[in-house]
Amino acid sequence: MSYISKPQVTHPGLPRNRLGLAQRDYEGAVSTLCAGCGHDSVTAAIIQAVFELDIEPHRLAKMSGIGCSSKTPTYFVSESHGFNAVHGRMPSVTTGANAANRELQYIGVSGDGDSLSIGVGQFVHAIRRNLNMAYIIENNGVYGLTKGQFSASADIGSKPKKGLPNQQEPIDPVSTALSLGATYIGRSFSGDKDQLVPMIKGAFLHDGFALVDVISPCVTFNDHEGSTKSYAHTRQFYHHVVDMDFIPPAEEIKASYDEGSAMPIELHGGSKIVLRKVDKQYDPTSRAKAFKYLREHFNAGEIITGLLYINEGRPSMHDLMGNVDTPLAHLPLDSLRPSEGELARILKGYR
């Protein structure tokens, strides 16, 4: 609930994108999350990504379910259409919206409870359909609004503020998405904007299901010593294995990259990303190798970040279904009916 509204004035000297909008124009209502919440940093990264991609605010659909993370679409791009669905059901609503209108940009913001517990079924099936959307999980291992219960992404041995450490195996959204054939999978940290912003931009422009799992610490319920989703723990154990640069369409790759570590990939619509492999052995185009690498490093207690897998070759939902390019919602109804007199011919079959 926002009690404070932001001033409406934008300084004339602020940089503007190709639509003539300043980054301020992509902001939303004032966040009501706890001070220091990782989610607010993710919101800031989304704002920057959408601004830099020159997305028209009203052509963006912001989708969410229920939970702290799902509140955040109110805090960015207030000129966009938002849909705050019921708990765990954002993926299905987005599937239907996208089926009806393939032209908009879809971003879903979810949490580890919304996507890995109550909504795990919808999360995995949206991946199977290769739904064209950017799917952000703000992952903090804990339920905030109900005050501190473990979520399905809590690591074994992670300590709660009160009570006993978690003993159940965590669901890792990245390896889950990898096993299901998601076509763009990244993991980052809310405190690492340099990594996060290009990853979100790539997620928008990727044609298919783009998962960005962001470790986003909960300062109130899961930032203490013994938590494996705290700021301190994440900073200590996270490793970049693949960094990425985002190159807009028609721009040249200007930076010089090390031979053998740079991997340019062209996205749908002409943008490029250049992957910079920090660990040269890592292969972000092989599901099997990526899975093995992630598992080994997870077992060693490391948090592996970067764009961990990409496959630009698999058709997304509409192409799999063979749909027309015009959004189905925009087709005039009279064009959808059999021609005049056809009903009588159809009914002859029922004589």
Next chain:
Amino acid sequence: MAAVNDIVIRIATVNGTGSASANGLLTKAIFRMGVPVVGKNFFPSNIQGLPTWYEIRVTGDGYQSRSNRTDLMVAMNAQTYAKDMAEVTPGGWLLYDSTWPRSQLLNRTDITVLGIPFSKICNERFEGVRTRILLKNIAYVGAIAALLDLDLDVITELLEETFGEKKHLVASNMEAIRLGYDYVKENFSCPLPARVEPMDATEDQIVIDGNTAAALGCVYAGATVGAWYPITPSTSLMDAFRSFCAKYRVDPETDKRTYAIIQAEDELAAIGMVLGATWMGARAFTPTSGPGISLMTESIGLAYYAELPAVIFNVQRTGPSTGMPTRTQQADILSCAYASHGDTKHVLLFPADPAECFTTAVQAFDLAERLQTPVMVLSDLDIGMNDWVVPAFEWDESYVPDRGKVLSAEDLEKVDSFYRYLDIDGDGIPYRTLPGVHPKGSYFTRGSGHTKLGRYTEDGDEYQDVMDRLLVKWETARSLVPEPEIQYSKFNKAAILTVGSGNGACKEALDRLSSKNIGLNYCRVRAFPFSESVKGFIEKHEVVYVVEQNRDAQLKTLLILDSGADPAKLVSLLHYNGVPLNAGFVVERVCEEIAKGRAA
């Protein structure tokens, strides 16, 4: 008692043996002879090997419900022979496969038993186990044709239409029919006194099931997104939609489709997809049955409160829980009317037969978009999956869809600002915008508390303001939904009131009661909320027999809740064993009530 063009044939077989084709062939043959017919399938929740029955009622009077007689039993299933024999109405006939002897102990002297060695004659003539099983069932069509005097040319014509170019199949099927036909002609005196005589009562009629009809309605309404999870007995609705779309919704030049059928992971997702699609402005629907409605309930509440159109077909089956998936009932009336937690109520439409499934489907999309709310079409297994003879559908080419209050880019260009939940017109229906159309149209769709401006709120007054306006919309819905079907007799004290598939049996019951000099008026409700005329109808009578197919008098409950009907006037006649209602039940129960001193 059976007579010319008034015969009930009951065919007992094993499911998965091709008997459905044989039974369909018989039904169509009688229909093509111009004689009205009712086909009812009684089938197990199973793929192969369990008992199944098909009942064909030849009804020159054109009644639409089943009869509780069995004039001719075709007992092809040894497993159920004893039960089947016991069911034959005295004076009737039983036909069985005499290849193997049946116990003489079971014999009845009040019926005529006809033995035909179907297996023997088919095994002598045809090769292969599967072929023999299939054609044995076709052979009984021939036997019945001889007994009832069916036109073999009509049967040949139907086989030719079914198999088309596969001439060898026409030949083998026709040969099997001949085997049964000739055996009966040689061994028994034909036709039976109860026989079929050609009429011309089916000229403008078709034989169709409600799910196919509803699917065709969706095509004509311009639905583009269908999301579903397979569930009996609604599955054939999406199957039919898919096959119509394959024919009418694929661009011949580009091979691209103008429809999206999404098989969801469950009904939770199916309804979510529908809401996402209607939010974008598409006409979207989901077909389901009771268990699916239970799962969809939370999102139905979201659609009610966020004011999103949705069309949900609930082809009701016998509950509760898994219940009897292949049996019929009307026991989801209350759970649909008030689906979801919190104060919600939903528009329900009740088609009575496949013809109304077609028109109601189109109406449902119009109402859902006009009212910006979920509209549930409550059909049932009897309507959805059985073959009905109904007037051929007509399509009015001048039909203009009602897309409701949607602001276009041009509309938005003209306004200073847009607020989602304002009641500008006083009918409780706000204006909406579609995402991506215009920057001024943006708003946040949410299931959490919101103000009339569309903003999040936890303020009691602001919350209540929206909830109260939804009640205004409910009254608008009452004025827009289809009116009941009402018939007056020359008497005016008592009436029958029913819903949906109860229509056929109740109308036949009215005729039968009338011949006993009991005249009742009639009201069939077609929608919830109930229009004023339903209330007025009940008020006019001393007693109203409410006939419905559930245990708990759900329609009666709803009448009391929504139309303020006097509970003392409403007498429930409840039929809920999973078998479609028949007129005999209604007549018997009304007569019992009259005997107790109720008004007639």
